[in-house]
Amino acid sequence: MDKKSMSPMNRKALKETLLFTLPAVVMVLIAIYIPFVMSGYYSLTEWNGISRNPVFIGLNNFKTIFSSGSPEFVNALVFTFKYSALFIVFSNVLALALAVALTKEFKLANFLRGMFFLPYIMSMTIVGFIWKFIFTQGFEKLYELTGWGIWNLSWLGDGGLAFWSLVIVGTWQSLGFYIVLYIAGLQAIPKEVMEAASIDGATGSQRFFRVTLPLLGPSITTCMFMSLTNSLKVFDIILALTKGGPGGATYSATLDIYREAFQNNNYGLGSAKAIVFFVIVLVLTQVVLKIFESREVQQ
Amino acid sequence: MKKLLCLLLAVATVLAMSVLPAMAEGAEINMFISSPEYADAVNELIAAYKEVAPDVTINYETTQNDYPTLLKTRINAGMTPDIFSTTSGKEIADYAEYSYNFAGSPAAEAMDPAVSAMMVYGDGEIHGFALKGNYFGMLYNKAIFEEVGIEFPRTLDAFEAACEKLSEAGYQPVTTGFAEWWVFKHVMQHFLDAASDDPAALVAAFQKGEAHFKDYPVLYDNFFRFIDLCVKYGDNKPLETDLAGEDAAFGAGKAAMMTGQGAWVEADVLAIDDALQIGFAGYPVTDDPAKSQIIGGSDQALRINKDSANLDAVMDFVNWWYTSDYGKAWFCDVAGVIPPITDAKVADMQIIQQGSELSATDGAAALSICYSSDSFNQAMGEAIQAYIGGTIDKDACCAQIEAKWVELDGAAQ
Amino acid sequence: MDKVQSPVRRIVTHTLFLVVIVLLACLYIYPVFLMVCNSLKPFKEILTNVLALPSHLEWANYSYVIEKMEYFRLFFNNVVITLLGILGIVAFSSMAAYILDRRQTRVTKALHTFIITPMLIPFQTIMITLLKFMNIIHLNGTTWGLGIQYWGFGIPMATFIYFNFMKSIPSEIDESAMIDGATTFQTYVRIIFPLLKTVTATVVVLDVMWIWNDFLLPLLMVNSSPSSKTLVLAAYNFVGSLNTKWHYALAAMVLAILPSVIVFVFLQRYIVDGVVAGAIKG
Numbered sequence: 001m002d003k004k005s006m007s008p009m010n011r012k013a014l015k016e017t018l019l020f021t022l023p024a025v026v027m028v029l030i031a032i033y034i035p036f037v038m039s040g041y042y043s044l045t046e047w048n049g050i051s052r053n054p055v056f057i058g059l060n061n062f063k064t065i066f067s068s069g070s071p072e073f074v075n076a077l078v079f080t081f082k083y084s085a086l087f088i089v090f091s092n093v094l095a096l097a098l099a100v101a102l103t104k105e106f107k108l109a110n111f112l113r114g115m116f117f118l119p120y121i122m123s124m125t126i127v128g129f130i131w132k133f134i135f136t137q138g139f140e141k142l143y144e145l146t147g148w149g150i151w152n153l154s155w156l157g158d159g160g161l162a163f164w165s166l167v168i169v170g171t172w173q174s175l176g177f178y179i180v181l182y183i184a185g186l187q188a189i190p191k192e193v194m195e196a197a198s199i200d201g202a203t204g205s206q207r208f209f210r211v212t213l214p215l216l217g218p219s220i221t222t223c224m225f226m227s228l229t230n231s232l233k234v235f236d237i238i239l240a241l242t243k244g245g246p247g248g249a250t251y252s253a254t255l256d257i258y259r260e261a262f263q264n265n266n267y268g269l270g271s272a273k274a275i276v277f278f279v280i281v282l283v284l285t286q287v288v289l290k291i292f293e294s295r296e297v298q299q
Numbered sequence: 300m301k302k303l304l305c306l307l308l309a310v311a312t313v314l315a316m317s318v319l320p321a322m323a324e325g326a327e328i329n330m331f332i333s334s335p336e337y338a339d340a341v342n343e344l345i346a347a348y349k350e351v352a353p354d355v356t357i358n359y360e361t362t363q364n365d366y367p368t369l370l371k372t373r374i375n376a377g378m379t380p381d382i383f384s385t386t387s388g389k390e391i392a393d394y395a396e397y398s399y400n401f402a403g404s405p406a407a408e409a410m411d412p413a414v415s416a417m418m419v420y421g422d423g424e425i426h427g428f429a430l431k432g433n434y435f436g437m438l439y440n441k442a443i444f445e446e447v448g449i450e451f452p453r454t455l456d457a458f459e460a461a462c463e464k465l466s467e468a469g470y471q472p473v474t475t476g477f478a479e480w481w482v483f484k485h486v487m488q489h490f491l492d493a494a495s496d497d498p499a500a501l502v503a504a505f506q507k508g509e510a511h512f513k514d515y516p517v518l519y520d521n522f523f524r525f526i527d528l529c530v531k532y533g534d535n536k537p538l539e540t541d542l543a544g545e546d547a548a549f550g551a552g553k554a555a556m557m558t559g560q561g562a563w564v565e566a567d568v569l570a571i572d573d574a575l576q577i578g579f580a581g582y583p584v585t586d587d588p589a590k591s592q593i594i595g596g597s598d599q600a601l602r603i604n605k606d607s608a609n610l611d612a613v614m615d616f617v618n619w620w621y622t623s624d625y626g627k628a629w630f631c632d633v634a635g636v637i638p639p640i641t642d643a644k645v646a647d648m649q650i651i652q653q654g655s656e657l658s659a660t661d662g663a664a665a666l667s668i669c670y671s672s673d674s675f676n677q678a679m680g681e682a683i684q685a686y687i688g689g690t691i692d693k694d695a696c697c698a699q700i701e702a703k704w705v706e707l708d709g710a711a712q
Numbered sequence: 713m714d715k716v717q718s719p720v721r722r723i724v725t726h727t728l729f730l731v732v733i734v735l736l737a738c739l740y741i742y743p744v745f746l747m748v749c750n751s752l753k754p755f756k757e758i759l760t761n762v763l764a765l766p767s768h769l770e771w772a773n774y775s776y777v778i779e780k781m782e783y784f785r786l787f788f789n790n791v792v793i794t795l796l797g798i799l800g801i802v803a804f805s806s807m808a809a810y811i812l813d814r815r816q817t818r819v820t821k822a823l824h825t826f827i828i829t830p831m832l833i834p835f836q837t838i839m840i841t842l843l844k845f846m847n848i849i850h851l852n853g854t855t856w857g858l859g860i861q862y863w864g865f866g867i868p869m870a871t872f873i874y875f876n877f878m879k880s881i882p883s884e885i886d887e888s889a890m891i892d893g894a895t896t897f898q899t900y901v902r903i904i905f906p907l908l909k910t911v912t913a914t915v916v917v918l919d920v921m922w923i924w925n926d927f928l929l930p931l932l933m934v935n936s937s938p939s940s941k942t943l944v945l946a947a948y949n950f951v952g953s954l955n956t957k958w959h960y961a962l963a964a965m966v967l968a969i970l971p972s973v974i975v976f977v978f979l980q981r982y983i984v985d986g987v988v989a990g991a992i993k994g
Contacts, residue, residue: 013815016896020811021823023804024867030849031842031864032830038841049371049840050393101733106726108734114977115737118744121925121969121976123944125364125951126962129543130743130750133762136539141763157478157538159690172740177918181873184914184983188880218876225872226831233834245480246538247685248678254834262368264674264707265393267840274837281832331936336952360936362945363953365928368839372932376844542954543759551760563954571759 042271049267061272072248073273076256077280083167083252084231090171091178091227092220098175099182100208113183117176128240131169132156159249162242166250170237174230178223185219186212221292228288232281253277325354326612331373331380332601333366337430340634347625348616355612381607382617387417387600388669389708391426399605400424404614406621414597414639417669427600428617431636434579434654435485435561435666436593438568441576443470443555451580453588455521455528462532465555472532474554477687478541480680482559484668486582487679488594490522492664493584502670508705512697521584523686523693529558530687538688550575558582562637562650579653581664593657596666597639671708678703751962758958773963781946781964787971789855790943793930794923796859801866801919802912808867809874810900814883824875831868835928843932852933855940861933862923870915877911913982920979924972943968
């Protein structure tokens with residue numbers, strides 16, 4: 001084989017590959033990469049985000065992050081990882097279970113799918129407004145009715161509980177998104193396969209674990225990855241419900257970066273944190289993606 | 300492949316179209332400010348100005364969510380609005396390089412001194428004006444106080460006694476809104492004003508790291524005593540009660556007093572009960588009733604872009620707003636706000652009326668929230684929330700606030 | 713062994729299943745119900761008790777909001793932005809995903825990573841420079857400019873979803889088309905894309921919901937030009953700094969998202985029929 005010059009066949013293939021991906025690459029470049037790199041420049045400056053003249057300070061911002069230990073950033077990272085772990089488990093398990101239920105054939109199925117999707121499109125300000133009242137007025141009512149102590153806890157006013165409230169409302173809000181993806185995956189499983197399994201005498205749960213789940217590989221990879229990236233970037237739901245409180249207990253990494261850049265007027269330091277966070281997330285997601293892809297191939 | 304090329308070509312054409320500039324005639328003023336609750340009033344103001352200056356077009360845009368972020372983004376993209384808003388006080392300096400000094404103009408002359416004091420940059424330069432003045436203080440339900448037979452407490456001991464009496468009478472003595480970080484800055488400023496005759500200097504000392512809570516009993520003892528009492532006699536879940544929760548508790552006549560708020564809540568609590576008799580007073584901060592004062596001024600500033608292409612047109616508009624008969628009456632008649640100018644009538648609202656009377660008889664204290672940035676104020680609010688939640692003790696809370704003051708508002712800023 | 717259930721038992725299980733899932737759904741959308749419920753209350757009733765039912769239905773909230781936010785004009789803006797955005801996202805993502813799946817080389821692997829990595833970048837970290845750059849290339853301030861921007865923001869996720877589902881289309885199908893003399897592009901347009909109906913429906917559903925109801929990007933790009941504003945932006949104008957007219961805000965939000973709900977109910981019926989089942993029929 002001649003390694004130096006490509007065969008006409010390969011060259012044509014490469015040209016095709018580039019042409020097919022060109023629009024996607026260009027658009028992603030314009031909308032995200034270029035602004036990201038421009039923003040990255042500010043990580044090398046001391047800049048409040050307002051003045052005309054950022055001062056170039058080299059890698060000092062990165063030194064600040066790593067030398068001072070920046071406890072707020074580290075706390076925010078820990079919070080984010082904890083949130084992500086729980087969010088991924090909850091959203092995938094619940095979404096898959098509901099998707100299985102909602103792909104059964106019954107009259108209300110279409111309607112119910114719509115119902116589970118609704119919270120996903122509620123605007124965050126409204127989600128915050130409504131849920132705050134559920135946590136206060138609603139839980140107060142439930143406590144009067146049942147007398148169970150669980151309703152009398154301060155679900156948004158206690159740092160530890162506020163974390164759980166965010167996980168619950170966060171999962172509630174975006175579950176519909178993953179249900180749709182799992183439904184699409186379930187529909188892609190040929191009915192013949194399921195029928196064959198039924199004839200072989202497999203029970204419902206056997207069919208699910210031995211037939212459905214392995215065939216759902218691509219959907220699971222998609223949903224795992226999506227839930228991972230979305231939960232690592234968690235921002236809106238916190239702003240709507242707790243704004244990082246009470247007492248700063250619920251800052252996520254993105255919210256901490258936002259606070260640094262826009263509230264504390266340290267855009268340079270904020271950008272540096274954003275880059276550090278990006279690298280961490282990049283490594284993490286690549287590892288997760290590799291694990292899932294290798295498992296898919298095995299099946 | 301042809302289809303692909305066609306598509307790309309189409310995109311290119313569309314892109315090219317956008318480069319064609321949109322030409323405008325006459326002077327245009329781009330006004331991008333926060334507080335959408337005054338959108339209707341501002342639109343009326345603009346319509347009235349259209350009759351005075353028909354060739355001037357004012358593009359008014361408003362949003363509340365993410366306003367400061369959006370403003371920074373616009374400025375950096377070279378799209379600085381002709382009129383924009385920031386907070387007053389500390390932030391006047393942050394945006395000084397973009398904002399116009401209009402000291403000596405008719406508008407600056409007409410401004411209420413309590414308002415213009417917060418707009419000063421450097422040596423007497425005036426870098427902002429206000430859409431409205433404001434009053435900060437404690438609200439109380441006059442009917443409940445009458446029923447229980449007590450006066451509004453002006454000292455901390457009286458406050459504790461009053462809470463006890465109200466509690467015995469079956470009322471929730473106070474609703475606090477401690478879920479909101481900004482409630483704490485509104486409360487804290489009254490104590491800062493009582494702690495020193497020169498609160499501006501005191502805050503500056505804190506920012507340099509030279510002042511400490513321990514040296515100021517009004518802050519170290521009184522402030523925390525007040526917070527503790529508010530928690531003890533306040534909402535069931537203090538860190539969960541936000542402004543809406545406060546409105547509900549106070550408006551429905553469940554809670555007798557309301558902290559952290561001011562003139563802006565009147566409309567909302569009256570919407571719940573339009574017969575509500577609202578009392579307005581300073582906070583009990585010490586054992587000296589004279590120290591219990593309300594606070595007046597403006598915590599928001601409207602700024603004029605000094606590089607505006609139509610600076611003259613902008614100044615004409617602002618001068619007209621502050622000095623014309625229509626403009627002067629607008630604050631009271633159309634917007635229903637406290638006029639930020641001296642020569643205007645006072646709106647017929649309970650808090651505004653009492654505020655203006657109280658500042659005439661007892662004097663008003665300085666709007667000392669504005670000596671610090673909102674970055675700091677938020678960090679302070681979070682520290683006090685942590686104290687209320689029991690995750691840190693009083694000394695740790697003080698240490699955290701002191702550190703944030705230096706870190707966020709210190710010399711580097 | 714015969715595991716087939718008796719008819720009676722089957723009906724009982726089925727009814728039980730229906731009751732549970734309907735109850736679950738009702739509990740699940742209770743907050744949504746509260747939103748709609750409160751949007752029909754007078755302001756006073758919202759402030760006093762969010763959980764109570766309205767004493768009477770205050771339709772005036774809706775008529776006020778429709779006029780105030782110029783609903784029908786902004787509705788058209790939303791349609792333009794969403795349609796334009798979806799067309800580009802679907803066309804470019806499916807194309808890219810197709811070639812990335814079929815040609816597994818080092819180049820395609822790198823391109824794949826390049827296209828999907830932006831999913832990891834939090835939007836807030838690029839806001840300042842995004843507007844700066846979009847201003848330079850004149851993509852801000854217009855509905856179509858915003859629509860085009862959504863291509864860039866939507867392509868990573870859509871490509872990722874298409875790519876993962878592409879594997880379930882056997883490559884024998886395109887090989888046989890190629891043998892018949894079709895070019896790669898013709899194969900993609902005529903054979904592959906029609907087979908992607910389920911995935912396309914999924915991507916369209918998810919992206920319509922996202923673009924129609926998005927807040928931050930429109931706020932950055934079109935809030936300053938009254939002619940290109942979106943429904944959600946207009947709805948947010950009822951949210952004030954310290955005073956929010958919740959009765960109007962809620963009614964406006966309900967009206968803003970309503971069209972996308974209808975589109976969802978209509979479109980999600982297309983998320984049916986397995987890809988492979990379709991392939992066998994074709």
